[in-house]
Amino acid sequence: MTVPAVWYLLLSAALFSIGTIGALWRRNAITIFLSIELMLNSVNLSLVAYARILAERSPELALDGQAIVFFVLAVAAAEAAVGLALFIAVYRNRRTIDVNRLDLMRW
């Protein structure tokens, strides 16, 4: 038996929500970063699920959704590199990566 596509979508929505709440709630920059990664991957999951749904109706578009996932993965990898570099730089200066205390741009 196969798992219906809608379950993947529900899982994706649940992961995205968890990621969103984590990104807003947590104060540690790395945790926020991880939450964002979670959001990105939930989107990847929904893209793959849609690709499956689309493949049943019009097989010539079957790979489109899956192709986008590779772009997202590539961007996420780059983002991870830049983001972690930033956190290290900030930590060196401020001895913290608690975002509540990183409010230099405040009025």
Add this chain to the structure above:
Amino acid sequence: MSPLELLWLVALLPFLGAAANAALGPRVARHWTTAVGVGAPGLSLLIALGCLVEYAGRMAPEPFQRSFYTWTAGGLEIEAALLLDPLSAVMLFVVTFVGFWIHVYSVGYMGHEEGYQRYFVYLNLFMGAMLLLVLGANFLVTFVGWEGVGLCSYLLIGFYYEQRFPPYAGRKAFIVNRIGDFAFLVGLFALVAKFGSLDYQTVFSAVAADPEGVQGSYLLGLSFAGFVCLCLFVGAMGKSAQIPLYVWLPDAMAGPTPVSALIHAATMVTAGVYMVARSNALYQLAPGIGGFVAVIGALTAIFAATIGLAQTDIKKVLAYSTVSQLGYMFLAAGVGAYGAAIFHLGTHAFFKALLFLGSGSVIHAMGGEQDLTKMGGLKSKLPVTYRTMLVGTLAISGVPLLSGFFSKDQILAAAFEGSPILWVVGIVTAGLTACYMFRLLFLCFHGEFRGTEEQRSHLHESPPVMTWPLVVLAVGAVLAGYVGIPKLGHFDVNVFAKFLKPVFADVTGHGEAHHLSLGLELALMGLSVVVAGLGIWAAWKIYGPGKELEGGKAWAARFPALHRVLVHKYFVDEAYDRLLVAPAAALARGFWRIADGILIEGAVHAGPAVSRLAGELIRMTTTGNVRNYALYFLVGVLVLLAWLIGG
């Protein structure tokens, strides 16, 4: 080519001179400024003389009119046109001739001053505007000149703008004149409404063709002629310094002395008399207003003459004398003797310009001192000035065979025909005139010198560039009267009256007024000579050699109240300050504080205040905390999502 075809150049040249000097700027060498500033009115004078010779030489001179441009506004067409008729010919001669010599004099008088070039720009501008005024062929061109001379008067009174008083005096002159100008404009509107034209010849021939048409009831219980004449006269009151608008003229003496001579004695202030004489067709049909003009003139004449008795500033004496003499002219115009008014205007221009220039020469020699009580004994130091001023003083006093005698006598005879009361006022004024003028002469030139030692050592006769104009004007002050020797019985050599007659043609249809008998006329003439003699005798008794200030002080001590009133000029300025200026200033301050300070500034400040408040509110969202921003982001996305799904 007839010189008349160059008439436009007469008016244009001074404007060109002003423009050229303004363009050259203050840094060019003075002789260039002088060449332009004096050359322009000089050329103007030459062309004007050519025009006058040509015009007066014609057997029966028709008015010469040239239009240069037609200005159309709706149904109203007004031509920018110049007119040369006997009346403007007389004015043209007076303005260009006296004006030119005052320009020459200014070269010496203003020679050491800062702003030499600025002075000549203003003075040339004035000449141009004044010529436009007298040569204009319709009320509007005249009005443009009228406003132009008013502007130049303001600029020249306030010439010494670094000092405190002159700019104030300039503003006063300008504001007081505006009151008159307003009435003048209303009169012009009435004329346009009635005739659809402002052209002198059109309007006056329409009036002459239908005298009843302008005598019907019109406004304020006046006939049309009465209303227009009243408006024009109020305009003349401002420009020609009549009660109640005379107050600006004495203060106008704050300007340089040649300016006082040119603008505030010889030319501009007589523009009102010219205006009334020019509109004589209307005034003839408004006898009530004519009477009003005569009464105001007579009152002004005697009122100013009494003030002149007690002033100690040499220019103030002459200023009140001018006001008084202008009153004489209006007295004559009011009783219908327009010819006599213009005649006196001409002779007065000569001797009053002479007296002012003479006083300028004295002030020059005294190093700026204007107080008569500090002068005295200048006769030997300033011989030319003394002799020429003596001529001027004799002329204005009405001593026989000088110009003032002839013109004043004609005015008094006309006043007697109008009403003996006016004549009495006139002849008393004549006596007072002789008295205050000789007082000035005695205090200034006779007795002992009362100034400082430093002033004494500097005393010197003015340079020839200043004394020559004095001599020329003195000759004029003697001879100008001989063109208008009064008609005595069948002995009639009054070429002046004959020349002007076409302009002052009777339009009432009642025919010429009866004339005084020869005996009566001679008696009046004799009386006026006696009164002038009495005035001179009184001045001699009080201020003559050996007494000077002491005599005046004795009389002041005898009538302290009267002396106080005269010295303070009847407290008219103080009364105006309390009654008119202070309320107007309070009103202005109210507008400044409430309308400007609260309403306008409030509106202006409200705009920024709203922006600022909005900024304060939006600023609070900029916390610098990335988690807040993420929340905004989320809210935004949710809103967009809701809109996409729901919409």
